Amino acid sequence: MEQLILDYTNKLQQALSMAAMRQVPVLAAALRDAWRTKRSVFLCGNGGSAGNAVHLANDLLYGVGLNNRSGGLRVEALSANPAVLTCLANDLGYDHIYSEQLRVKAQADDVLVVLSGSGNSANVVKALEVGNQIGMKTFAILGFTGGLCRSLAQHPIHFEMDDMQIAEDLQLMIGHLCMQWLHANPVQSVVASVSSEAAK
Template structure:
């Protein structure tokens, strides 16, 4: 086994400290508003749509699972769909109408005004994310995002932005899952007696 050319202990300590520091930016009142938004959506039989690119797409699929099962194992959970989960749809739309429209077109076809869009984005600047937010706003959906870096173009377009100012894609993606898991636990507490 070769000796690494970097200090792994320092890398580990630095990463954990950066993640810990950035999580202090989470606003509990804003999170409570999002819980209320999702409960209201559920009462109106609405759906939660999630989207992201790369690791954020994987996080969207992960959280769709948590919101489908984790908040109410008996089935009284949220109606939720990760827009990046169907490779046939993604490749069709990417090929036929362009990658920038892979999420917005799905919303145009499926979404209603009482639904919620949750975007996960490190930069907040991907055109397919901006187009999805624009389409959701046209429909009258509530738009929510978990963003890193400077929040990008997406931040100003969202009804409920959660912005973690961190110049690190991996930590930005970590915040998506952590905030999602906090939401899952909060929704579980809200719904466990139903």
């Protein structure tokens, strides 16, 4: 067990020193702009990444806005509603469980964050394709080779690590970094600013 702990922490430290970390401020800035302009943020993934999407949606909704009068971000984990997921999987196919939700809910300049180890799962690939078609700002936090998502995301955050658990840890760490930075750098929304000016 001691050797496993050493190997695991070494791999995590190696990942955190990769060039991919330079893309984290780009994601944080996009999230902050979405917060300011009241745009929506959507997250999705499969398995542990689906769980991470739900976790980070909570952090961006509540943790970011804690002690902030304007509240947190308008954010949704597309993996969170089992009725919607099973309906779309049954009627359209599992490949469409995220892309169809985006077709209905998303608008241009909203933010999509795909979480994936391989970057090759058809449902997240289609989510990025549709997000790009809509005009969303698309990000993907990826491991392994990055797969198809690496070329589809406008802003891939790719860690070339052949370890699914490390890949999933990095998803949460990047989300938590963004959350803490946003909490420390709150915004006044455009809507609130306009209302304030109109009241004068």
